[in-house]
Amino acid sequence: MPAEGRAPAAPAKAALDVDRVSLRYATEAGIVTAVEDVSFTVRTGERLVLLGPSGCGKSTLLRAVGGFLKPASGEIRLGGAPVAAPGPDRMVVFQEFDQLLPWRTVSGNIAFALRRARGLSRAEAREVALDWAGRVGLGKFADAFPHTLSGGMKQRVAIARAFAVQPAILLMDEPFAALDALSRRRMQDELLGLCEETGATCLVVTHAIDEALHVGTRTLVMSPHPGRIAAEYDVPEVARRRGTPQFAALEAEIQARLFGGPRAAAEEVVDV
Ligand SMILES: Nc1ncnc2c1ncn2[C@@H]1O[C@H](COP(=O)(O)OP(=O)(O)O)[C@@H](O)[C@H]1O
Numbered sequence: 001m002p003a004e005g006r007a008p009a010a011p012a013k014a015a016l017d018v019d020r021v022s023l024r025y026a027t028e029a030g031i032v033t034a035v036e037d038v039s040f041t042v043r044t045g046e047r048l049v050l051l052g053p054s055g056c057g058k059s060t061l062l063r064a065v066g067g068f069l070k071p072a073s074g075e076i077r078l079g080g081a082p083v084a085a086p087g088p089d090r091m092v093v094f095q096e097f098d099q100l101l102p103w104r105t106v107s108g109n110i111a112f113a114l115r116r117a118r119g120l121s122r123a124e125a126r127e128v129a130l131d132w133a134g135r136v137g138l139g140k141f142a143d144a145f146p147h148t149l150s151g152g153m154k155q156r157v158a159i160a161r162a163f164a165v166q167p168a169i170l171l172m173d174e175p176f177a178a179l180d181a182l183s184r185r186r187m188q189d190e191l192l193g194l195c196e197e198t199g200a201t202c203l204v205v206t207h208a209i210d211e212a213l214h215v216g217t218r219t220l221v222m223s224p225h226p227g228r229i230a231a232e233y234d235v236p237e238v239a240r241r242r243g244t245p246q247f248a249a250l251e252a253e254i255q256a257r258l259f260g261g262p263r264a265a266a267e268e269v270v271d272v
């Protein structure tokens with residue numbers, strides 16, 4: 001095809017399309033709609049954050065992207081192909097500390113994923129696993145079993161395992177929510193470092209505004225139950241750095257949208 005026949009300046013390639021997706025659970029009390037008619041695209045190389053209050057359907061949506069849950073309507077596509085089941089092209093880091101195989105060591109957990117997902121030999125997988133254990137600061141713990149590790153260290157293993165497999169997209173469901181504030185900050189910075197180093201495409205779920213701004217390049221705010229997309233914020237580099245006026249301004253704006261800020265409260269008083 002001649003070059004002049006092509007559309008100019010193609011937009012960044014869509015890694016993931018979530019297209020008019022609704023997600024429901026059948027319970028004894030009836031059908032629960034967790035997510036209603038949600039659409040968004042994650043572009044290659046970006047870190048998209050879904051931010052919303054507890055119960056708005058973030059984990060449900062991430063599970064659907066992971067292929068663990070089928071949409072009641074709509075479609076999820078990865079690189080244009082419909083998602084039908086879990087696969088190594090979408091590695092998930094969960095919030096829970098029990099996502100590692102307890103009978104395998106740190107390097108064993110990473111190597112196991114590498115052998116299954118990338119078909120590496122035992123020796124190759126061990127080599128790559130040791131490298132990744134080192135990159136997340138667990139070089140000395142490569143032969144330790146999960147039950148001997150702290151929560152933060154377990155999350156590091158899960159993150160290393162996900163990155164090592166080099167999936168098309170990394171899915172993270174509040175991976176630091178169960179950590180203390182200091183560890184959380186450190187891990188957010190470490191995650192950012194890995195993302196920037198590898199250029200990984202990420203879909204991150206969180207209920208914390210500061211985490212959304214710090215970690216993501218774009219944030220979608222979800223409304224409470226059932227979850228829908230309520231707003232979208234592009235987060236420029238300067239607004240991702242804690243302590244900048246841009247960070248504070250965006251944090252306040254999103255806070256106001258989610259919870260009703262000081263201005264909204266004042267207007268209510270005037271109206272009465
Ligand atoms: N396995 C399930 N069975 C029935 N309802 C569920 C199940 N998991 C989640 N839900 C409901 O779906 C809604 C969204 O839950 P969830 O995706 O966990 O929200 P979030 O991750 O944003 O806190 C909630 O109302 C929750 O009670």
Ligand SMILES: [Mg+2]
Pocket residue numbers: 058059060
């Ligand atoms: Mg959740």
